[in-house]
Structures are given as structure tokens and as C-alpha cells.
Amino acid sequence: MRGLITITISSTFALIPSLAMAASVTANSTLSRGTQISSSDISVEAEAGENPQDVLSYYVGKELTRTIYSGAEIRDRDVQEPLLVTRNSPVTMIYRVGRLEISTNGRALSEGAKGDIVRVMNMDSRNAVEGRVTGAGLVEMAR
Structure with missing residues (x-):
């Protein structure tokens, strides 16, 4: 006997901008x-x-x-969305914990718009890490 599969479709159309328009x-x-x-x-x-x-x-x-x-x-x-970080461009890497803020120079290994996760190489240690784009040439490191 075959089992029944229930598929639920949620109303995600409200999240899409109203560009399903004919303009x-x-x-x-x-x-x-x-x-x-x-x-x-x-x-x-x-x-x-x-x-x-x-x-x-x-x-x-x-x-x-x-x-x-x-x-x-x-x-x-x-x-x-406009790219704020482009590949191979210099970026400022920022690490924040409470009121402590550490910043250093890095080089973007990928590109991204505001809110995107990008890979960045720390120019001092040569380690590659990931961070979130917060502004033009600014990447905040994940904790």
C-alpha cells in the first residue's frame, strides 16, 4: 500500500515585491x-x-x-542590489565584541552587496575568513 504525501504551500507571494506587474x-x-x-x-x-x-x-x-x-x-x-565589495578589492575587516572593536586590512576574495557573506583574506596573517558586508569596503567578521 502506498502512503500519502502531504504538500503544504505557504503564501510566499506576499514577500515578493509587486513586480509581477505588467509595467x-x-x-x-x-x-x-x-x-x-x-x-x-x-x-x-x-x-x-x-x-x-x-x-x-x-x-x-x-x-x-x-x-x-x-x-x-x-x-x-x-x-x-549594488555591490559594496568587489573581488580583490581592499576592505576594512571589523571584529566587534561589546564595546571592543578591532579593525585590520584585508582583501576581498569574493564580491557582495550589503548583508551578503563574503570571504576575506587578512593581509597580516594571510588567513581567509568569512564576514558580512556592512558598507562600502567594510566587512564585519562573524563571531
Whole structure:
């Protein structure tokens, strides 16, 4: 006899930004990979019932993952949060315990946006460790 398998699907759609919309976002000029989008870079054509300002605010400040040519559509998969740490760039490594703060120089072994976990090499000891990106060139080490 076969057993029953119960599958529960939770309502995760509330966590997804309301970009399941039909708005069309196009580039006003050719935008290179890595460009942070400003409001003058894109045009938004919203469908009925959509607020173009909501769509615009989602895209402004994001970074392009590929080059977008003038007049081409920009999709959600073409953007990401801006990278604050790039591979092989110098970073400040910070370790905090209570009021004690220790900082040293390091080199990023991977790239990441704010909140991402990246690998960093301590330039003094040459040990590789992981830490969380907290700002531009700043990595806070895990305890």
C-alpha cells in the first residue's frame, strides 16, 4: 500500500515585491553593466491600476547585471542590489565584541552587496575568513 504525501504551500507571494506587474521599464540610453540606475535612466509605462512611482522606486538605485541598450526593456533579473565589495578589492575587516572593536586590512576574495557573506583574506596573517558586508569596503567578521 502506498502512503500519502502531504504538500503544504505557504503564501510566499506576499514577500515578493509587486513586480509581477505588467509595467514596461525601458532604458533611455545605453547603460553599461554595473551602472546604478537613476530616475533619468529609465522610462516606466504602467498598466491600469499600477503606480509608476512604485515601479520607478524599485529600480532606482539598483545595479545592472548586464549592458542594456537604448530602448531595450529592463527586467527584474537584469538588476541587483549594488555591490559594496568587489573581488580583490581592499576592505576594512571589523571584529566587534561589546564595546571592543578591532579593525585590520584585508582583501576581498569574493564580491557582495550589503548583508551578503563574503570571504576575506587578512593581509597580516594571510588567513581567509568569512564576514558580512556592512558598507562600502567594510566587512564585519562573524563571531
